[in-house]
Amino acid sequence: MGSLITAPSTSLVIDSIDTTVVARRYVRPFGISSGSSEVLASLLVQVVAGDRVGFGEASPMTAYTGETLDGLKSTVEQLLAPALIGRELHGIAGANAVMDATVRGQHLAKAAIDIALHDLVGTMAGLPVHALLGGAARPIVPIAWVVGLGEIAEVVDEAVEYAARGFTHIKVKGGVDPQRDLRLVRALRDALPDGVETSLDANEAYSRSDALPALLGMDDAGLSMVEQPLPRWDLRGLAELRRRLRMRVMVDESVQSIHDALAVIRADAADIINIKVLKVGGLFRARQIVGLAEAAGLAVKVGSMPELGVATLAALHLAATTPAGSVPGDLIGPMMVERDRTAPDVFDAGRGGSLSTPTGPGLGHRVSRGFRGVSE
Numbered sequence: 001m002g003s004l005i006t007a008p009s010t011s012l013v014i015d016s017i018d019t020t021v022v023a024r025r026y027v028r029p030f031g032i033s034s035g036s037s038e039v040l041a042s043l044l045v046q047v048v049a050g051d052r053v054g055f056g057e058a059s060p061m062t063a064y065t066g067e068t069l070d071g072l073k074s075t076v077e078q079l080l081a082p083a084l085i086g087r088e089l090h091g092i093a094g095a096n097a098v099m100d101a102t103v104r105g106q107h108l109a110k111a112a113i114d115i116a117l118h119d120l121v122g123t124m125a126g127l128p129v130h131a132l133l134g135g136a137a138r139p140i141v142p143i144a145w146v147v148g149l150g151e152i153a154e155v156v157d158e159a160v161e162y163a164a165r166g167f168t169h170i171k172v173k174g175g176v177d178p179q180r181d182l183r184l185v186r187a188l189r190d191a192l193p194d195g196v197e198t199s200l201d202a203n204e205a206y207s208r209s210d211a212l213p214a215l216l217g218m219d220d221a222g223l224s225m226v227e228q229p230l231p232r233w234d235l236r237g238l239a240e241l242r243r244r245l246r247m248r249v250m251v252d253e254s255v256q257s258i259h260d261a262l263a264v265i266r267a268d269a270a271d272i273i274n275i276k277v278l279k280v281g282g283l284f285r286a287r288q289i290v291g292l293a294e295a296a297g298l299a300v301k302v303g304s305m306p307e308l309g310v311a312t313l314a315a316l317h318l319a320a321t322t323p324a325g326s327v328p329g330d331l332i333g334p335m336m337v338e339r340d341r342t343a344p345d346v347f348d349a350g351r352g353g354s355l356s357t358p359t360g361p362g363l364g365h366r367v368s369r370g371f372r373g374v375s376e
């Protein structure tokens, strides 16, 4: 006897997982306190289930993430793909459970697959990925322009140029010399209109003794927030800085997991958490951290490694779901390189300081089966 009502299938079985490496030259070499890069190299991952396909991406910054391009490629191909292919996963949470049981850490490799699964399930359902994360909170996502390390005059020129284009938040990199950073912040504040907010990312590079005097000076100069001034493990030091400063303190390297986020919250070590989809192992985990931050009254910022179009789209979908008061995200990877064609319409439109929340199914990239559309 057949039933007149057929339950929708919740089955998710992966048939194949493939990878390819894509490299794009930065328009200007991108420098942070741990080193400088001329090329953004990323791993694209294709996940196929039946007649559906989804794409994910992960770009390692090895000094920051601890993962290399070769390492994450082999983790995807030799560990995660064999564990996932042909298995009844039920859904994205099930796939994350299998990946976590297969290998500890390796967040970038897991993120590439998690992003591809969100793309695939969104495409199957005819829904944008943000709908799978709880739905969008805003139609427009403001973004920050990020200027890497450089001569103060060059950094200020680039900041002024992007503020004039419409960016309302300029983030600069620092950390090599706190007194140079203080001079940079003063020069930036002199050059930028009051309505343009500034933040400085020290990428863990200050010591406890040199951070406070320099940051007190930046407080007086009008810096809005400092990102990861101290090493990721120094939650006490971060909490102490937070008590002494008017500006808001953001953590980035300190939060690589939901457990790290809870530790930061318990230590009162930050006002803002920078959540990167790749760093925390994918969209499923990233959305859990957004929830933790919201419960604790912390703001969030959606960051980037930087990444090419597929991973930056994943970050855009996440940013669209974040609460009011979120800090503009660093979603500019595709604008920092030459010829990233994976989602050109979305990011070419972002050169005025904001991105539109995507409305089509899946992530909204232009890549198709066999990685067609990646190169042209």
Ligand SMILES: [Mg+2]
Pocket (backbone or CB within 6 Å): 201, 203, 227, 228, 252, 253, 274, 303
């Ligand atoms: Mg950072």
